[in-house]
Amino acid sequence: MTLTTYDIDLDKNPANFQPLTPLTFLERAASVHPERTAIIHGSLRRSYRDFYARSRRLASALAKCGIGRGDTVSVVLPNTPAMLECHYGVPMAGAVLNTLNTRLDARIIAFSLEHSGAKILITDREFSGIVKAALELSSVKPLVIDYDDPEFSGSGERLGEIEYEDFLADGDPDFSWSLPRDEWDAIALNYTSGTTGDPKGVVYHHRGAYLLAIGNIVIGGMGQHPVYLWTLPMFHCNGWCFPWSLSIVAGTHVCLRAVRAKPMYDAIADHGVTHLCGAPIVMSTLLNAPVAEKRPLPHIVRFFTAAAPPPEAVLAAMKDAGFNVTHLYGLTEVYGPAVVNEWHEEWNGLDSAEYAAKKARQGVRYPVLEALDVLNPETMQPVPADGATLGEVMFRGNVVMKGYLKNPGATAKAFEGGWFHSGDLGVKYPDGYIQLKDRSKDIIISGGENISSIEVEDALYKHPAVQAAAVVAMPDEKWGETPCAFVELKPDEAASAEDLIAWCKQHLASYKCPRTVVFTELPKTSTGKIQKFCLRELARAQP
Incomplete structure (x- = not known):
C-alpha cells in the first residue's frame, strides 16, 4: 500500500x-x-x-x-x-x-x-x-x-x-x-x-x-427520551437492535410479556408510548380490539412493521386510530431491518392506485447500510431499474452478519461475489426503490415468523395415509399468511383434515401447522414436479 x-x-x-x-x-x-x-x-x-x-x-x-x-x-x-x-x-x-x-x-x-x-x-x-x-x-x-x-x-x-x-x-x-x-x-x-x-x-x-x-x-425519528413499547419479540434479531437503540437517547422501555390489545392500549395511554414495532398481526390486534379495551392515544404513535406490506385498508384504519405506519424490510442476516420505505410528502397527493403502489414497495437502504441492489445472481450485474426485471435482492455493508456459525459452506455461498444474497426476488424502480416479488424456497411468513413449506410437507409425508403433499401460503387477515396444505391420500387410505392437523401438531411447533387442508390431486408438470403457483391461486380462493 x-x-x-x-x-x-x-x-x-x-x-x-x-x-x-x-x-x-x-x-x-x-x-x-x-x-x-x-x-x-x-x-x-x-x-x-x-x-x-x-x-x-x-x-x-x-x-x-x-x-x-x-x-x-x-x-x-x-x-x-x-x-x-x-x-x-x-x-x-x-x-x-x-x-x-x-x-x-x-x-x-x-x-x-x-x-x-x-x-x-x-x-x-x-x-x-x-x-x-x-x-x-x-x-x-x-x-x-x-x-x-x-x-x-x-x-x-x-x-x-x-x-x-x-x-x-x-x-x-x-x-x-x-x-x-x-x-x-x-x-x-x-x-x-x-x-x-x-x-x-x-x-x-x-x-x-x-x-x-x-x-x-x-429512521425512527427518535428524539430525546422516546417511550418504546415492546411488542416485537426481543428474541427476534435482538429486537431489531432496539434494546441498544433506546440507550442512545435515554428512552424508556415499556415491557410486555404478551401481545394483547388491552395491555397495549393501556401502556400507550398511561405511559405516553411514542414508538413500537411489530408484525401485521400486532396491527390486527390493535384494530380489532373490542371498544371496551381501546383507549384514546395521547399523540400520534409511530409504528414500524415488516413482512408483507400492509393492505391499504389496514394503513387507513391505523391512521384513523392514531398510528403512523412505516414499512421496513430486512433479514436476520442484516440485524433485522436495513431497508425502509422512506416516504415522500408529495406522494400523499397521488390517486389511490398510485399511492398503494408506492406503499407496496420495500424501499431504500438504511443510512448505515452501504449498498442495496437487485442483481442478476448469475452475472452479478444490476438488473435494469424498470420495475419489471426480476433479480435477487442483495446487501453489502457493515450491518451484514459476520457469517454462519460453524458453517463455512453456507457462509461462502451467502457472500458469493462480494454481496450478501438474500434469496428474495425483486425489482428495482427508476428512483432506486426496490420491491419484493417472490420469496425463494417458498417461505411462509405468519405473524412475523418464517415457516418452511418443506418442513411442513415433511411432517405430512410421515403420515401413513398421505401419498403426496404440498404446502403454500394462504392469505390470512390476522396473521398475514398461514400454511395451507394440499394433500393426496393413498388408495384405500382415509384421513380427515382434523387428523392431519393433529398429526402435524405432534411433529411441529403449533404455529407451523396448517390451518387449512384441501384434499385434491396435485397439479404436476410433465416431469412430475408439483406446480405450486397453481396451488397458490387455489389457496387464495379458499373461503
Whole structure:
C-alpha cells in the first residue's frame, strides 16, 4: 500500500481509535440521565442508574462462573427487564448472547444449545416445559438459571439450581467491564427459522450492532427520551437492535410479556408510548380490539412493521386510530431491518392506485447500510431499474452478519461475489426503490415468523395415509399468511383434515401447522414436479 502525506506518523492509537460497541450507549445514559426511567414493567420502574448497575452485576456474576470471550449465554425469555439486562450484561462479560425463540419446539432448542455450545441458559418459568424437554434431548448441559418474573401469574417448574435475582446478587454493580478487543468480536447469535434443514446460526458483531442501533434512531425519528413499547419479540434479531437503540437517547422501555390489545392500549395511554414495532398481526390486534379495551392515544404513535406490506385498508384504519405506519424490510442476516420505505410528502397527493403502489414497495437502504441492489445472481450485474426485471435482492455493508456459525459452506455461498444474497426476488424502480416479488424456497411468513413449506410437507409425508403433499401460503387477515396444505391420500387410505392437523401438531411447533387442508390431486408438470403457483391461486380462493 502506498503511503500518502496523511498516513505518515498519523497512526491509530487509544486516543483516536476505539472499537465500536453499543455497550457504551448504556454507560453514557446512566452517566448523563441516571434518574430517568429506563424500564417500566407492570408496577416496576427502573432508572438508568439501576439498569446499568444490574447489567454490570450480571456481567460480574457470569465472569465469576468462568464465562468470558466467545462463550455463549442462551436465554429463553419474553420481553422482560431480564432480557434487556442480558443484552448488555452478557457482552459486558465478553460473551455472546443467544436469544432463543420462545415459540420453537424442544428439538430445535436442543439443536441450538448444542450447536452454540451454550454454557449458561437463563429461562423464564413460563417455558419450563419445552425447555426441560430440550435439555433432556441436548448433549450440552449448561448451567440453568431460572427467571421468576413478578408479572407472570402462571405456573412453571424451576429447572436450575439458582434464580436470576439470586445470581445477580452475587455480582458487583461496579464491575469493571472492558470494551471488546475488536469491534469485529461477536456480540450475539441468532438462529434462522431452519427453513432448509437445521437452523443456521447468524453471528452479529459489535460494530454492526452499534451502527444498526444508530440507524434505528435516525429512521425512527427518535428524539430525546422516546417511550418504546415492546411488542416485537426481543428474541427476534435482538429486537431489531432496539434494546441498544433506546440507550442512545435515554428512552424508556415499556415491557410486555404478551401481545394483547388491552395491555397495549393501556401502556400507550398511561405511559405516553411514542414508538413500537411489530408484525401485521400486532396491527390486527390493535384494530380489532373490542371498544371496551381501546383507549384514546395521547399523540400520534409511530409504528414500524415488516413482512408483507400492509393492505391499504389496514394503513387507513391505523391512521384513523392514531398510528403512523412505516414499512421496513430486512433479514436476520442484516440485524433485522436495513431497508425502509422512506416516504415522500408529495406522494400523499397521488390517486389511490398510485399511492398503494408506492406503499407496496420495500424501499431504500438504511443510512448505515452501504449498498442495496437487485442483481442478476448469475452475472452479478444490476438488473435494469424498470420495475419489471426480476433479480435477487442483495446487501453489502457493515450491518451484514459476520457469517454462519460453524458453517463455512453456507457462509461462502451467502457472500458469493462480494454481496450478501438474500434469496428474495425483486425489482428495482427508476428512483432506486426496490420491491419484493417472490420469496425463494417458498417461505411462509405468519405473524412475523418464517415457516418452511418443506418442513411442513415433511411432517405430512410421515403420515401413513398421505401419498403426496404440498404446502403454500394462504392469505390470512390476522396473521398475514398461514400454511395451507394440499394433500393426496393413498388408495384405500382415509384421513380427515382434523387428523392431519393433529398429526402435524405432534411433529411441529403449533404455529407451523396448517390451518387449512384441501384434499385434491396435485397439479404436476410433465416431469412430475408439483406446480405450486397453481396451488397458490387455489389457496387464495379458499373461503
